[in-house]
Amino acid sequence: MEPHVFYARTTDDVTIAYAVVGAGPTLVLLPGVPFSNFLEEWRIPILRGVYERLAVRLQVVQYDGRGTGHSQRDVSDLSLDAMLRDLDAVVGQAGIERFALLGFYNSCTHAIAYAALHPERVTRLVLFGGSSRGWLAMSAPETQALLSLIERDWSVFVECAAHAWMGWSVGEAGRLAADSFRNATTPAVARATFQAASAIDVSDDLAAVTAPTLVLHRTDIEQIPRAVSEELAAALPNGHLRLLAGSSPALFFENTDEVVRAITDFVIEGRPDGRPQRSAVPRNAHGLTARELDVLRLIAQGETNAEIAHRLTLSVNTVERHVANLYRKIDARGRADATAFALRQGIA
Incomplete structure (x- = not known):
């Protein structure tokens, strides 16, 4: 993506x-x-x-x-x-x-x-x-001290801001963050x-x-x-x-x-505290699990099984199993049928 x-x-x-x-x-x-x-x-x-x-x-x-x-x-x-x-x-x-x-x-x-x-x-x-x-x-005093660097030394400022404000540790993420700030x-x-x-x-x-x-x-x-x-x-x-x-x-x-x-x-x-509430699974979702719904949404976006596996941090075999299960539940013959189902049900 x-x-x-x-x-x-x-x-x-x-x-x-x-x-x-x-x-x-x-x-x-x-x-x-x-x-x-x-x-x-x-x-x-x-x-x-x-x-x-x-x-x-x-x-x-x-x-x-x-x-x-x-x-x-x-x-x-x-x-x-x-x-x-x-x-x-x-x-x-x-x-x-x-x-x-x-x-x-x-x-x-x-x-x-x-x-x-x-x-x-x-x-x-x-x-x-x-x-x-x-x-x-x-x-905060630390923030005011940091802001005083903006016009005195821009390079020092962005390096400090990337670590102090954004909480990024020294390393590649910190360097990329500083570059982002510097070029922004x-x-x-x-x-x-x-x-x-x-x-x-x-x-x-x-x-x-x-x-x-x-x-x-x-x-x-x-x-x-x-x-x-x-x-x-x-x-x-x-x-x-x-x-x-x-x-x-x-x-x-x-x-x-x-x-x-x-x-x-x-x-x-609308769940502010993370407590379990009624499921938000769309009506007529044919008993799809939350993970199967995630996979279905990504199928509808045109992603391959390998791309879905990378996105959801799953193995390709696991994604293939979810795809087979959801196809069976919604009576889909392939990705086109699954996408059409997702659109009809308001899932995509």
């Missing part, structure tokens, strides 16, 4: 790069401005694995915010309204009417503001490492983006957010006090706080399987 880059145009004539992968309910990953660079993120093995696993059951939309990545670099407006125009342009160009949003750190305020403005479009919110007040996500934007845009983000306050919008919201917080994270996440979850009408073990400030770099499962289950089934 590889993301293909498309382009959208905002109402203030800024070009935004985006990609869509997978099938299922839509989850829009808000960009981690000023370091959004989704194509580079796909080069980092652990993130590629995360995106591929999310795409098994979800349609995942990624885009680079203005001034970053493959989006237009020569921009001057980095305000909250500008960031919301980027999101509007992407979902409009992609033809997506309803979707969940995942925001982290600075983009949490973007997610809250958009959900308050468009309650009819936002189905779920997932928030990590942020607050309704932009300054709180940047107020310029020091001037980075500084201006952080300045704009620190002034954002969407506290007055919280009461207007009707979408069920999952606030994720790591118990031992140093950058964001637990009280900030608790306050955010409590202020949202349908907010739920879920604690994750560990200390990594990066959402996907610790307890990865748990995090991917929590996000996927919440977006599809």
Whole structure:
């Protein structure tokens, strides 16, 4: 699976790069401005694995915010309204009417503001490492010391940021992360983006957010006090706080399987705490197991047994057994029949 880059145009004539992968309910990953660079993120093995696993059951939309990545670099407006125009342009160009949003750190305020403005479009919110007040996500002394490096030594800054913020250990992943940050934007845009983000306050919008919201917080994270996440979850009408073990400030770099499962289950089934609820298997699914449904979705996306095995971390023999079982259950003679069944049942 590889993301293909498309382009959208905002109402203030800024070009935004985006990609869509997978099938299922839509989850829009808000960009981690000023370091959004989704194509580079796909080069980092652990993130590629995360995106591929999310795409098994979800349609995942990624885009680079203005001034970053493959989006237009020569921009001057980095305000909250500008960031919301980027999101509007992407979902409009992609033809997506309803979707969940995942925001982290600075983009949490973007997610809250958009959900308050468009309650009819936002189905779920997932928030990590942020607050309704932009300054709180940047107020830690360590973060302020790090930000002071932006204009003094850009190279040192991106190396430190890749390890301190994202929690990546020294090695290939850290080098790729630093490269992604370094190539994502310029020091001037980075500084201006952080300045704009620190002034954002969407506290007055919280009461207007009707979408069920999952606030994720790591118990031992140093950058964001637990009280900030608790306050955010409590202020949202349908907010739920879920604690994750560990200390990594990066959402996907610790307890990865748990995090991917929590996000996927919440977006599809509205399960904020991971407790067993009624199965979300589609009606008339002919008794397919959850794993057989995963395989069927990937068959409908045109993937081979070998590709499915790689995606689901299974052996090819195991995938072949799942394929044979699901063919028998749905009376399919081959991949075309299986794909047609998946489309009829709303599985694909």
